[in-house]
Amino acid sequence: MIFNQVNRILNKRYVINKFLRNVHNEMPTKVLYPLKSRALLKISGPESSSFLQGLITNDMRHFEEGAKSMYAMFLNTKGRVMYDTLIHKWDNDETFLIECDKKLVNVLQKHLKIFKLKRKINIEDVDKSFIMWALIHPETDKIHDSTSNVNIYKDPRLADLGFRIISAVGTKDSQIVEIFGKDIVVKDCEEGYKYLRYKLGVSEGADELPPGTCFPLEVNCDYLHGVSFHKGCYIGQELTARVHHTGVVRKRIMPLKFNQSISEIIEKDSVISASNKPKSNLGKLKGVMDDYGIGLIRIKEALDAKVLMVSKYQAEVLKPSWWPIEAPKEIIKSE
Known part of the structure; x- marks a missing residue:
């Protein structure tokens, strides 16, 4: 009998300690991070889609099939990554927002203008007009469509990376919380988001992907749905396709x-x-x-x-x- 009592006490202590450890280690499940390290370029005009099609690793036709957001990379002629981006469909079929590292927004804009030639497109730095957020939210089916001043995009790379939110400048985090529920934890920096990326093994931005140093498959562009092997030619396509088909x-x-x-x-x-x-x-x-x-x-x-x-x-x-x-x-x- 004494043995059974001791056993029950030990079991209770084990359960309590396990609970306390879980409470201590558990990360908030719904977190909103400001993405101050990211910037936006707007590409608009009747030839914007065909223009980007010849420059990026992914296929712009995904937007015609209903995609709202897409992961893509711009490569140099040697097939190395210059800029990793998320491309978001904006207010019509001819307008897109290109999200990139804030450190590289000016050089990416110059890169795009080199290839613009006489195409009917506009390339604008609109970073001062918007605020970007990352929302980590496990209940993806409860996230509804965009509102008038808050645009919501599922991260096209991994479900664990949640959502990208693009809101008009001046939007407060409390307004975002009202849309998604008051149980969201709001952070004042993106360190927690970076920590999540590192746990997942997802690289992002110039510090982790210095321009001209890595190949797209080395940085998991294929595993993260960022490269199409069925579209036509684009800058750097030949080497990317060759590496893919050799399988090494x-x-x-x-x-x-x-x-x-x-x-x-x-x-x-x-x-x-x-x-x-x-x-x-x-x-x-x-x-x-x-x-x-x-x-x-x-x-x-x-x-x-x-x-x-x-x-x-x-x-x-x-x-x-x-x-x-x-x-x-x-x-x-x-x-």
Whole structure:
């Protein structure tokens, strides 16, 4: 009898401790982040769709089939990523908003104007007219259509990345909360959003994807629905198609789980090595936030190594759950 009583007490303590741990570790399920690092260009005019079709990795015809938002990259002639973007359909079939890193909005605008020639389109920097937000919300079916001054887009990359919200300048976060429910936690910075991206293994912006350094498949553009292999030609298309058809992508952006929180700044592009082979080079760090980071990493070697070293810190590479199951070629084949 005494044994049973002790057992019940221990079980109760276990349940209580587990509950307290879960409460402590649980992240708010509905969070609104301001995206101050992102900017917008507006492309409008009767030739806007055909103009973008020849410049981006994705297929503008998705908008004709009902898509409201699309992930796409602009490449250089050597097939390397220059700008990663989200393209949002705006107020008609001839107007689109291109979302990009704020640091690159001016050079992207110049890039577009180089190819404009005599096409009937307008290219405007409209960043000062709008505010952008990321809404992380698990109940996707309860998010309704846009209102008069708040436009809502499902993130076209992953459901876990929630929604992009584009609102008129001057819109307060309290107005956004009224639309989606008062149980939303409003943040004043986007660090939590970046942390979520790192846990998922999704790169974004110039700091993580410096222009002209990576190929689109290395940064998971194919896995994130950002490249079409059936459309016509676009800048950088030939090499992208060749890599896809050979089926060999030896390194990709992947999440790193550190064995502790990182409070100091680790130099970007720090070498990632196997713990038992300090001189090995399995990839480069692209960013770190608390106990997670992302890096451009050699897939097979990093997974085989299990324990990795970045600077003086131990970490393990994680294969994202959203990667397609069929990825044997790139893991089996190595140089």
